[in-house]
């Protein structure tokens with residue numbers, strides 16, 4: 001029902017192989033750190049894409065839910081709770097607070113939800129900078145312990161002291177999240193998300209509880225954001241209010257929109273390509289944001305499915321031309 | 335089987351539907367007609383929960399569904415189409431139909447995430463039922479296409495299909511042939527007859543008199559939100575009140 005052509009599968013395999021072998025050809029610790037961060041941003045942006053891209057609900061609090069995961073892990077592990085418990089609990093807290101925000105706001109259609117989430121995002125950021133007892137205020141929280149080793153029978157144990165092991169852990173989380181999203185999105189259940197985005201009154205009339213559908217999407221997306229945030233805290237070893245800030249939300253938003261809304265690879269491509277692009281545009285200084293703003297508008301109007309959507313269109317054109325050639329030569333030989 | 339009992343709907347000042355009572359009888363094709371703005375579409379919106387009545391009640395098989403949410407009404411076996419063709423135009427034809435069948439299945443979050451045996455069975459069942467419906471609509475070879483690639487008539491058929499795929503008890507059609515030429519109208523009318531034959535009760539709103547008279551078993555006539563006549567096509571056609579309403583207002587072909 002939902003199969004991909006063979007060369008697309010091969011491309012994904014090649015990317016996976018390159019990702020698995022990365023520690024062998026990127027020895028630079030700085031770049032390594034950036035790649036690991038991009039993976040976590042890709043995870044968070046994928047969660048935002050579920051809400052924004054697939055379900056069409058404009059959430060502007062994604063950075064806040066990322067921050068809840070980060071602060072959750074920071075506070076709990078500092079209190080002596082092991083990382084492997086603190087991580088899922090933090091993600092669940094983010095999901096639960098998302099539920100509380102979604103319950104009153106997702107009943108309505110239109111801009112209301114966007115405005116409330118925007119305000120909520122700013123509030124969480126302010127609280128994270130000022131609730132000194134809990135969050136350490138503007139200085140944040142330092143000295144977050146690394147995840148404890150996992151014992152493996154006959155093998156010894158997997159330790160998480162090195163950057164490499166944290167990289168693999170992040171990669172595993174990304175793959176797991178993408179796998180889960182793949183199952184959810186490419187199914188009849190996933191079609192209900194798109195039905196809500198595309199035509200809510202019609203979705204209502206064919207027996208879909210659109211309110212519940214939006215809630216599930218929002219809660220699941222925030223769970224993913226919390227997961228990414230929790231990983232971030234453990235890798236950085238420190239969190240500060242910028243890990244819960246609205247600037248983070250806008251970064252995720254740019255990754256999703258430029259990478260490709262409502263496509264699974266889109267946010268991942270965005271999370272890797274945009275920082276590189278930013279780096280290249282360093283010389284433009286503050287004009288960078290101006291150009292990004294213009295780029296965002298052009299993409300939204302002409303490439304609603306972003307980079308990935310553009311590539312797909314190109315791919316289809318090539319495939320169509322090839323088919324045409326095949327059928328022409330077929331006629332000639334007859 | 336579906337009963338509307340003294341239902342009134344008031345929009346700030348304007349009374350769109352006034353003390354309306356009628357019944358849709360199992361197995362029939364009932365037509366609702368009336369001049370523009372008579373309140374026909376509003377009646378459908380009231381039945382399906384899109385609008386809440388100001389007063390009055392609505393029953394399906396003696397079950398009170400007044401004020402229920404649209405998705406709850408749908409799961410009682412009441413399906414509808416909209417006056418302006420309403421489709422999931424970002425999705426493929428087959429997806430449109432599978433969405434329409436979803437409420438009959440257990441294809442929820444956890445079953446989908448863990449690919450349970452139940453998920454496998456229901457996903458396959460949904461696909462099969464969607465294809466079956468496409469064949470019934472005469473759209474089987476278009477299953478893979480996106481909605482904008484369909485002709486206007488095909489889109490109208492698809493809209494009926496989305497409502498029909500879940501095997502509803504009653505199908506409410508709001509101007510299913512609006513904007514179609516004669517030849518296309520005949521084909522869609524034929525489709526509506528086949529819908530009834532395979533066991534779904536039909537209630538339709540139409541302006542095209544010739545088509546109505548040919549297909550309907552009974553007709554309810556509305557004017558200014560009130561029922562002014564009800565009966566067989568022959569009875570309604572010779573009703574003085576109906577003739578006056580139509581001559582007084584706009585006359586439709």
Ligand SMILES: Nc1ncnc2c1ncn2[C@@H]1O[C@H](COP(=O)(O)OP(=O)(O)OP(=O)(O)O)[C@@H](O)[C@H]1O
Pocket residue numbers: 345348350368369370371372373374375376377417
């Ligand atoms: N949501 C609404 N808010 C306010 N007024 C409404 C609303 N819906 C319908 N109306 C009004 O109620 C009256 C009946 O409208 P309705 O759409 O039911 O008419 P109709 O019989 O379907 O007409 P048509 O043949 O043109 O489709 C109209 O005067 C319309 O303007």
Ligand SMILES: [Mg+2]
Pocket residue numbers: 374375376417
């Ligand atoms: Mg109408």
